[in-house]
Amino acid sequence: MTGAIGKNNSDLTEMNRSAVVRILQQQEVCSRADIARQTGLTQAAITKIVASMMEMGIVSEAGIIMNGDNRRSIGLRLNADRHQIIGVKFARQMFAVGVFDISGKIYIHTETKYPFEEDPRKVLSAMKEQIHTMLKKYENVVSIGLAVPGPYLRDEGRIAVVTQMSAWHTINFIEEFKAEFNKPVFIEHDANAGALAEWLFGGHTQPLHTLAYFLVGDGVGAGIIERGRLFLGVQGTACETGHISVDVHGPRCECGNYGCLEMYCSAPAILKKVKERVPECLPCENPQSSDACIAVFEAARAGNPKAMDVVRETAEYIGYGCVTLINAYNPDIIILGDVVSRGGDLLLPIVQEVVRQRVIPELHTKVRIKISALKVDPTLYGAAATATDKVLQLPSKFSAAGKRG
Ligand SMILES: [Zn+2]
Numbered sequence: 001m002t003g004a005i006g007k008n009n010s011d012l013t014e015m016n017r018s019a020v021v022r023i024l025q026q027q028e029v030c031s032r033a034d035i036a037r038q039t040g041l042t043q044a045a046i047t048k049i050v051a052s053m054m055e056m057g058i059v060s061e062a063g064i065i066m067n068g069d070n071r072r073s074i075g076l077r078l079n080a081d082r083h084q085i086i087g088v089k090f091a092r093q094m095f096a097v098g099v100f101d102i103s104g105k106i107y108i109h110t111e112t113k114y115p116f117e118e119d120p121r122k123v124l125s126a127m128k129e130q131i132h133t134m135l136k137k138y139e140n141v142v143s144i145g146l147a148v149p150g151p152y153l154r155d156e157g158r159i160a161v162v163t164q165m166s167a168w169h170t171i172n173f174i175e176e177f178k179a180e181f182n183k184p185v186f187i188e189h190d191a192n193a194g195a196l197a198e199w200l201f202g203g204h205t206q207p208l209h210t211l212a213y214f215l216v217g218d219g220v221g222a223g224i225i226e227r228g229r230l231f232l233g234v235q236g237t238a239c240e241t242g243h244i245s246v247d248v249h250g251p252r253c254e255c256g257n258y259g260c261l262e263m264y265c266s267a268p269a270i271l272k273k274v275k276e277r278v279p280e281c282l283p284c285e286n287p288q289s290s291d292a293c294i295a296v297f298e299a300a301r302a303g304n305p306k307a308m309d310v311v312r313e314t315a316e317y318i319g320y321g322c323v324t325l326i327n328a329y330n331p332d333i334i335i336l337g338d339v340v341s342r343g344g345d346l347l348l349p350i351v352q353e354v355v356r357q358r359v360i361p362e363l364h365t366k367v368r369i370k371i372s373a374l375k376v377d378p379t380l381y382g383a384a385a386t387a388t389d390k391v392l393q394l395p396s397k398f399s400a401a402g403k404r405g
Contacts, residue, residue, distance in 0.1 A: 197379075
């Protein structure tokens with residue numbers, strides 16, 4: 001029950017199942033003894049939980065494995081292929097749809113571009129058509145995850161402000177998708193989705209406490225995960241780093257604030273600067289903002305000093321964003337993602353220098369800043385991660401047995 005602070009026995013059982021599947025999701029194959037050690041539950045409890053999950057088709061045995069102490073035991077693994085997920089990324093000028101599973105395996109993904117002025121209903125029906133096609137082909141889809149540009153008002157099911165896309169404010173994504181597909185649908189703000197993708201599918205070998213995913217693309221935002229849980233705020237719009245003032249006397253932003261970070265280092269901001277200062281590097285007369293970013297990164301690498309100036313200025317503002325993230329959330333890692341990652345080699349040293357100069361040494365020496373290395377677009381992967389996280393949270397609800405019940 002929402003808001004309940006007590007736990008019934010059934011909630012506790014599901015929490016323990018969730019703890020087990022989260023371990024298997026990260027480690028692929030594990031013995032019952034290993035899981036008992038990592039969860040702090042007794043071997044007897046694990047044996048019981050695993051038996052119930054095998055019956056539900058969530059986990060299965062995977063042959064003999066060697067334990068850390070050189071003892072042989074039976075391995076367990078998640079039946080990830082029986083828990084496929086459709087991920088949908090919705091962005092300002094494109095949408096992407098893909099099929100994944102809860103282990104992060106990628107089956108297929110497609111990308112569709114559309115012009116700014118396109119009727120939202122047309123875009124939405126094209127998106128739905130692609131999802132129907134994938135649902136027909138992939139029969140084990142248990143849930144659909146959608147990532148949208150923020151701030152996303154989760155109780156209302158709609159996006160509050162999308163710079164340059166006012167026609168989309170009235171679309172209620174939850175209602176649209178629930179009415180169309182007979183599957184549980186989960187929606188997350190793009191930066192939060194990217195953070196979940198990094199947490200679940202990022203393959204980070206060191207254990208993480210607090211992860212900050214810093215999205216710098218058409219919009220600018222951050223997703224923060226502390227010990228596996230997203231930091232959301234009361235309406236789910238926390239960590240809107242892109243709308244923090246970096247110049248309180250700066251120009252007015254569509255959100256109502258002045259001199260927002262997003263106005264200085266987002267892809268549209270880069271496009272504007274490139275048009276003014278280095279128009280010769282643009283691929284065509286009216287390029288998409290992401291194409292302009294890629295073009296200016298290439299020109300800077302080729303030694304164009306005016307292009308390098310745009311890149312340096314952008315990197316400095318990304319650095320100011322990182323300083324805010326470090327001071328606000330004290331993360332052990334900041335991962336830069338979206339279109340800026342394409343200029344990572346140019347941007348990262350400048351970002352790190354800004355952080356070194358502006359954050360106290362006790363903090364900045366503890367935080368790693370890196371570029372996202374995910375196999376697919378972190379926001380699309382994040383859409384899948386959003387639904388995956390729900391499956392991991394309530395595994396029995398998404399199992400074949402759970403669905404029958
Ligand atoms: Zn703003």
